[in-house]
Amino acid sequence: MQAWESxxxxxGSASDWREQLPALVGDAASWSxxxxxxxxxxxxxxxxxxxxxxxxxNHPNLSEVGRLAHCxxxxxxxxxxxxxSNVHVNQTNICVLACKFCAFRRSKKADDxxxxxxxxxxxxxxxxxxxxxxxxxxxxxxxxxxVAHYAELFRASRERFPHVAIKALTAVEIxxxxxxxxxxxxxxxxxxKAAGLGSLPGGGAEILxxxxxxxICNGKESSSEYLxxxxxxxxxxxxxxxxxxxxxxxxxxxxxxxxxxxREVNDETSGFQCFVPYPFLPDHSRLPEAQLAxxxxxxxxxxVSRLMLDxxxxxxxxRMNIGDELAELALQYGADDIDGxxxxxxxxxxxxxxTPLDHDRIRLARLISDAGCIPxxxxxxxxxxxxxxxxxxKPRRGLKMASP
Ligand code: SF4
Numbered sequence: 001m002q003a004w005e006s007x008x009x010x011x012g013s014a015s016d017w018r019e020q021l022p023a024l025v026g027d028a029a030s031w032s033x034x035x036x037x038x039x040x041x042x043x044x045x046x047x048x049x050x051x052x053x054x055x056x057x058n059h060p061n062l063s064e065v066g067r068l069a070h071c072x073x074x075x076x077x078x079x080x081x082x083x084x085s086n087v088h089v090n091q092t093n094i095c096v097l098a099c100k101f102c103a104f105r106r107s108k109k110a111d112d113x114x115x116x117x118x119x120x121x122x123x124x125x126x127x128x129x130x131x132x133x134x135x136x137x138x139x140x141x142x143x144x145x146x147v148a149h150y151a152e153l154f155r156a157s158r159e160r161f162p163h164v165a166i167k168a169l170t171a172v173e174i175x176x177x178x179x180x181x182x183x184x185x186x187x188x189x190x191x192x193k194a195a196g197l198g199s200l201p202g203g204g205a206e207i208l209x210x211x212x213x214x215x216i217c218n219g220k221e222s223s224s225e226y227l228x229x230x231x232x233x234x235x236x237x238x239x240x241x242x243x244x245x246x247x248x249x250x251x252x253x254x255x256x257x258x259x260x261x262x263r264e265v266n267d268e269t270s271g272f273q274c275f276v277p278y279p280f281l282p283d284h285s286r287l288p289e290a291q292l293a294x295x296x297x298x299x300x301x302x303x304v305s306r307l308m309l310d311x312x313x314x315x316x317x318x319r320m321n322i323g324d325e326l327a328e329l330a331l332q333y334g335a336d337d338i339d340g341x342x343x344x345x346x347x348x349x350x351x352x353x354x355t356p357l358d359h360d361r362i363r364l365a366r367l368i369s370d371a372g373c374i375p376x377x378x379x380x381x382x383x384x385x386x387x388x389x390x391x392x393x394k395p396r397r398g399l400k401m402a403s404p
Contacts, residue, residue, distance in 0.1 A: 003386040008239050011273045011382035013076040013313040018045035020075035035064055042068060048308055053256035056304045062296050069303035069334030076313060077336045081373035083364050084380060086134035086340035089124050091116050095140025099217035101248060101280055101287045105140050115142060118153050122160055129161045134380040137168040138203055146180040147188050151195035158196035165380040166197050170204035171229040172221045185232045193238055199381050200233050202241035202276055207250040208258045216248050216287060227265055234271025239381050242272045246301055247279040247293035259308045266311040273382050274314035274337060277301050278321040298322055299333045306334030324367055331371040338368065365390040
């Protein structure tokens with residue numbers, strides 16, 4: 001079992017990945033005429049423009065866009081594809097906001113509203129703690145829970161489960177806590193870090209365009225507040241992910257500008273470790289005007305993300321949202337991470353996800369190796385890695401599709 005370590009900043013990416021690109025991208029003549037100028041830029045390690053992004057979205061040959069993205073992913077990570085052992089514990093569904101796309105939130109008086117107090121949260125996590133090294137906790141904006149509540153929660157979790165890293169609270173939750181406690185974003189994050197918060201998930205970015213946000217999540221943090229909160233976290237040594245919810249009411253330019261803003265923040269801070277693009281799931285929620293994404297659009301968006309986001313190391317195919325089959329395919333379209341075992345998850349499943357939960361490591365690793373990649377278990381913040389070789393499957397299926 002090969003194991004190695006990296007740093008939070010490089011997150012396991014090869015430091016000389018740009019130097020690998022000419023050999024991986026190969027001859028300009030091997031690319032179709034419309035894609036050739038972009039392939040040349042990629043080969044030279046040049047940053048792609050908004051217009052390049054539009055051209056990638058409009059290029060008729062999706063496989064070719066995926067192939068180019070795969071070159072960049074391979075330069076950074078070779079054939080490795082990452083996963084971790086995690087559980088989602090969503091602490092409350094009570095929320096003072098009502099984002100139009102959200103199938104999760106409830107009003108305080110709803111019959112199925114819930115709020116796990118510290119003891120109930122610990123009891124919930126205890127069921128999974130022997131099998132995970134990360135708890136991912138996001139939830140509604142509870143009207144009464146301030147920074148002190150979350151500091152107590154994180155302290156209790158770390159004390160009881162010191163091996164379980166806490167990745168918790170989206171930017172809007174940080175904003176809500178800072179308002180309730182009447183302190184700055186920096187002070188909020190500092191107190192939570194001191195209590196045991198290890199990293200922030202990237203949720204809540206939706207589309208970083210305030211016109212789009214006014215339609216789909218009115219009242220949530222503004223685009224600039226999302227970026228400010230993440231930058232503040234980075235400056236305090238808290239690494240974060242960033243996300244993009246696509247397929248609601250945005251246009252292509254707004255998606256690409258979303259990516260451009262994120263990569264510019266990371267030029268300054270290097271604190272975004274992973275970008276997680278995921279489509280809006282329509283079932284049971286309220287956004288009839290949504291321009292729903294198709295399977296090929298999901299793959300293309302992952303590929304375009306990889307090519308546009310040259311300053312963010314990891315691109316995640318979020319299997320909780322896009323399903324195992326598409327996540328597996330995405331590993332050939334620029335993604336290098338498929339998230340974790342996820343023993344329990346509510347938000348995407350309430351919105352209509354049918355992705356199975358309780359994947360053990362063996363099944364997840366087989367999913368990765370069937371995609372032609374080498375499965376690597378990582379810790380939350382991409383500092384520790386271990387190749388995970390799944391045992392050979394029983395010979396129930398004679399056709400092996402690919403091998404790393
Ligand atoms: S997305 Fe978050 S902030 Fe918006 S309604 Fe749902 S739980 Fe509340």
